[in-house]
Amino acid sequence: xxxxxxxxxxxxxxxEGCLRGEDFAWDNFIRRFSPLIxxxxxxxxxxxxxxxxxxxxxxxxxxxFLRIYEKCALKGLKKKERVAVWLALVTCNEVxxxxxxNKYLRRPTPSHKxxxxxxxxISPKVSVLLExxxxxxxxxxxxxxxxxxxxxxxxxxxxxxxxIPIGTVAISLMRGKxxxxxxxxxxxxxxxxx
Numbered sequence: 718x719x720x721x722x723x724x725x726x727x728x729x730x731x732x733e734g735c736l737r738g739e740d741f742a743w744d745n746f747i748r749r750f751s752p753l754i755x756x757x758x759x760x761x762x763x764x765x766x767x768x769x770x771x772x773x774x775x776x777x778x779x780x781x782f783l784r785i786y787e788k789c790a791l792k793g794l795k796k797k798e799r800v801a802v803w804l805a806l807v808t809c810n811e812v813x814x815x816x817x818x819n820k821y822l823r824r825p826t827p828s829h830k831x832x833x834x835x836x837x838x839i840s841p842k843v844s845v846l847l848e849x850x851x852x853x854x855x856x857x858x859x860x861x862x863x864x865x866x867x868x869x870x871x872x873x874x875x876x877x878x879x880x881i882p883i884g885t886v887a888i889s890l891m892r893g894k895x896x897x898x899x900x901x902x903x904x905x906x907x908x909x910x911x
Contacts, residue, residue, distance in 0.1 A: 736791055777808075855893075
């Protein structure tokens with residue numbers, strides 16, 4: 718399989734051709750972005766320490782292209798030249814969906830294992846309370862906490878991913894942790910966040 722090389726102007730023309738319904742554009746779209754999707758899927762699988770055979774990764778790729786085609790998902794792209802970035806992110810979601818459907822993943826890593834020390838004995842009830850407390854946070858703060866503590870992203874990676882300054886990431890993380898402590902206290906849970 719050939720390597721993926723960025724070409725924003727060409728990608729824009731390709732997406733526009735797909736939106737016009739040109740069959741050759743869809744064929745070229747699939748041919749062009751298949752290496753990127755394989756790379757993004759393998760990277761996500763490696764992060765979760767899951768080794769899938771090539772045919773299952775190919776099934777993820779096919780499902781993704783089919784979903785994009787059936788739902789006309791390319792219409793929602795504001796910056797058509799950034800379709801490669803969008804595809805890489807969507808591939809990660811497609812991998813997670815595939816793994817859940819095929820029982821590779823039961824649930825995401827419980828938050829208590831990331832936010833609390835490993836030595837503490839945590840019951841399933843406490844785990845549910847922690848998930849509820851996280852759900853009570855504003856979207857941005859919840860997202861940043863999950864990216865930082867569950868996905869192990871750096872401040873810079875979070876900043877680039879959600880397109881906000883690094884200082885805003887730090888402040889949002891600090892505020893989110895403070896609000897999470899208050900939410901946990903409301904629920905009768907007191908403990909120290911890492």
